[in-house]
Amino acid sequence: MIGKQRNGVDASGYPLRKEGLRKRPRVNEVIIQSVLFFAGFFSIFTTLGIVYELGKEALLFFRTPEVNLWNFLTGTSWQPHINQFGILPLVTSTFITSAIAMTIAIPLGLAAAVYLSEYATEKVRKTLKPILEVLAGIPTIVYGYFALMFVTPLLRSIFGRDVVEIYNMASGGLVMGVLILPLVASMSEDALNAVPRALREAAYGLGATKLEVALKVVFPAALSGIAAAIIVGISRAVGETMIVAVAVGAGPNFTFNPFRGAETMTGHIVRMSGGDLSYDSIDYNSIFAIGLVLFFITLTLNIISQRIVRRFREVYE
């Protein structure tokens, strides 16, 4: 059509030119920006809320005359009914179960990641990785009963019934390791896969073997991602609740013997809150204090590992 058309469109099909080059407000941009900002802020806000709630209740606990902070942090007996609040038995069992879990999850997870990323063919990788990730999707209560009904009897038949208690840290820790393994494997595999092909080619071009390329070039280059995977794994182990609640035991026990029953921090929290505790009782408030310690443990782990990663990682871009 010739000449000016209706609806403010010119002959070329574009809207009529506006006068001048002045900036006009773009409403879409403003809306999108605020939505994106809110999405980012949401998790920060939630974290702050959690810290506030934990802190408030924990403060009530520390204010009660029966409690003092030093005894709380160094006491080796946790018996709320006789007002003994020493958190160490809960902390040690948390660390022991997590350590057992990570001795399974780190080596096997990393080995699986190196296999998937450097050795498996594309087809194998595309089949195995989703299967691995399904493992991480099994409800942890199922893992808990797997530990209790399968791993514990197995341990007892190997090491003897008088050595291994029915509820014990070893079986919970081992199964927790199996739970965390796919997480470590999958995240590490992503990190290894993100290492540029050019670096692998450089190494192959020097006459390196597959193993040398994987371990001496790709692995160090992916270290920061791998460390992140391990940190997430440890945090997961420290915070894991259902498996330890089912298989590790139901009573604080200050012991370093993995074949004995004990109670982790999370396990204790879930058991206490499952019973009928009255609000504002000292027992009730104590679980928030445990929660706060748990929070600081994971926070410290994160900070330390970030430092380590910053020192050792190889930036490849």
Add this chain to the structure above:
Amino acid sequence: MDTLDNNRYVIQARNLGIYYGDFKAVTDVNMDIERNKITAIIGPSGCGKSTLLRAFNRMNELVPGSRAEGQVFFDGEDLYAKGVDPVEVRHRIGMVFQKPNPFPKSIYENIAWGARIHGYRGNMDELVERSLRQAALWDEVKDILHRSGLALSGGQQQRLCIARAIAVQPEVILMDEPASALDPIATLKIEELMQDLKKDYTIVIVTHNMQQAARVSDYTAMMMLVNDGSRSGTVIEFGETTKIFTRPSDKRTEDYVTGRFG
């Protein structure tokens, strides 16, 4: 061309073809690469120059589904014969890539890495210095050997990659458009370096840049797609660089080197 002379020629390709899956990328290449000379491979984009280059040290095998037919004799031994270890092949025939790809390690470690994996027992400091000197990089980096290789400029990174290749003492260095990501001054340095290196090594270089081929090489191979719709490339003319650029015998070579197309 049919006789093997591994005194004069370090690499001799016979009826070489390379496939990616069902696609034949390079077909029927016969060429002899002379010792201590620079051989350039030129041709339009997508005609298989890099593929051919990578067939000379079995780098193509890293691409799933690729395979080769024919023979490539290296010092008289077929690289594709049964029982030949590609790791050993790449130790003897090194490679420098289009984009500088130093390891994310220190300058020193970049050089030492290859030496270590090959069990070098000599003095590592000496080897690092010698390699960097040969790559004309020593004076620029001698005080910052423990800084990351990635902190260097693009041209320096590429010379670091050349030094890294030299350090494992290969016989041949394959260069896949080593200067295409560099500015003219860095390019000139690489070209001068190649002239120095040919005293000790044989160099095969793929280049887009015909002036570069004319400047640096002793022999030139002209590649082009085969004219049968198959999309595979082959060497259509191979000879002394001066002849290829002044009196090419193939019309297509003449059109290409005079800039009529490509």
